[in-house]
Amino acid sequence: MLALTVGLGFIAAGLPVRGSLLAGAAVGGVGLLFAAAAAGVAQIMPSARSANGTAAALVGVAYLMRGAGDALGTPDQSMLRVVPGWPSLFSPIGWGQRIRPYTDTDLSPLLVLTGSALVLAAVAVTLRKGRDLGDSYLHARDNGPERAGPGIRSVMGLAWRLQRGTLVGWCFTAAVLGLVAGALGPVIRDALVGNPSIAELISRLVPVKANMIDLFTTAMLGLGGVMAAAAGIQAVLRLRVEEVEGRAELLLSVPTPRIRWLTGTLAVAALSTAAIPVITGAVAATVLAVSQAGGSSPDIVVAASLAHVPAALVFPALTALVFAFTPRLSSPVGWAALGVALVLAQFGELLGLPAWLRDLSPFRHSSAMPVETFNLQGALLMSGMALIVAALAGRAIYRRDLTVP
Incomplete structure (x- = not known):
């Protein structure tokens, strides 16, 4: 829904239809990858709070890596385009912006995002099958009076x-x-x-x-x-x-x-x-x-x-x-x-x-x-x-x- 809304919003703003739909697809691809990653994290972490925190940290790291890649990038002579540096290769957000929907469109980053999302989703399903309901791969430390400080x-x-x-x-x-x-x-x-x-x-x-x-x-x-x-x-x-x-x-x-x-x-x-x-x-x-x-x-x-x-x-x-x-x-x-x-x-x-x-x-x-x-x-x-x-x-x-x- 978010990807469709982004694409239709750009079309409504008068931008080319094909590029607008690709821009929405880029947003959707990044979202799907993080959703699959969060599904895997939910199998590993012992509580909803720790799973949410870990998934949010992954988003933050991806954002910073994308920013570092842009800062280390190489601008062209027109100063209208920057080829991102190597850190952005480790960021789903960096892959999303490499699609460049309105200029020299490259669909390979979209394939990387969707393919990675499918792999992570398969890993999450496999992890889910290997654990009991209510259990997790990382276990919370047992608490009790003997562990309580003053x-x-x-x-x-x-x-x-x-x-x-x-x-x-x-x-x-x-x-x-x-x-x-x-x-x-x-x-x-x-x-x-x-x-x-x-x-x-x-x-x-x-x-x-x-x-x-x-x-x-x-x-x-x-x-x-x-x-x-x-x-x-x-x-x-x-x-x-x-x-x-x-x-x-x-x-x-x-x-x-x-x-x-x-x-x-x-x-x-x-x-x-x-x-x-x-x-x-x-x-x-x-x-x-x-x-x-x-x-x-x-x-x-x-x-x-x-x-x-x-x-x-x-x-x-x-x-x-x-x-x-x-x-x-x-x-x-x-x-x-x-x-x-x-x-x-x-x-x-x-x-x-x-x-x-x-x-x-x-x-x-x-x-x-x-x-x-x-x-x-x-x-x-x-x-x-x-x-x-x-x-x-x-x-x-x-x-x-x-x-x-």
Whole structure:
């Protein structure tokens, strides 16, 4: 359905029919491959949460590999086409963009995507036949009183125990993003020195007067801010899992106030939201400093990563508010809010949307440091909004009963 919608949308925009259908097929091929990969991961991992996290990590790695391949690619003389570098060969997204539906169409990448999807699907079916219902190839560690540390006696400690594995995964992804951001700095520097036309093209596309290394770093740190918001949403949605699977009822049957149950998870979500940009900025700053690629100083890069935290905090707070009122809608509303905010911030101006509508996205109020100066008013506004929404969620959590699917 997504592939068909993309193809028909391009046709409706007046683009050639054949190229539009191939563009939709490219999107569909990438989606099918990841669906097959997720089916295999679901047989291996011991829980839905670990399977979702692993599959999402695969998408993130593929995105980064595609980006690295484009950065290492070779542009032609017209500066309208780039032959991707070798990293994109390890990314399904990279294979999808190699189809080039509107220029020199190449169907072989589409065959690679569909063939790989079929192979992975066959592997997933084989793995499914080899395990018992409810079992997995990787087994979760048995837990019990003998494994419980003293920190788990508090609601905050329990929230940390439930989230620490997910947080480690997000932090690892953030470190990889920072590593890519820092490692590509010398590549960008050398490309600008060896081909002044690239610098001229970028200066036409980006009207801001800034160092090209800083422009690239700003873009990567902005991606880290989006990851931080996603990590915060996922942390809050753990409350819904605990409620659906009956553990919340057991927990709240003892003298545990609901507000402590909610705020413990919100505290871990806030920690996750803050940790990811810091790790991204710290790793990027370290690699840039070691490689001597140029750009802003390490302390400025780390500060630039922190500038995205206030806007990212709005999303877990909003997810908690929806959970407090209508828990069944917490997951779709939380992820939809992130997607809409990202579209408004990144494509709102391109789509000609009014300024007031674009300003509804929290990301619009993040400071694009080090290219821009720090927007103190925007940071205070987003921080205050996150606190108010979280407080409303804490008040509303008392007004409903526990629910089941």
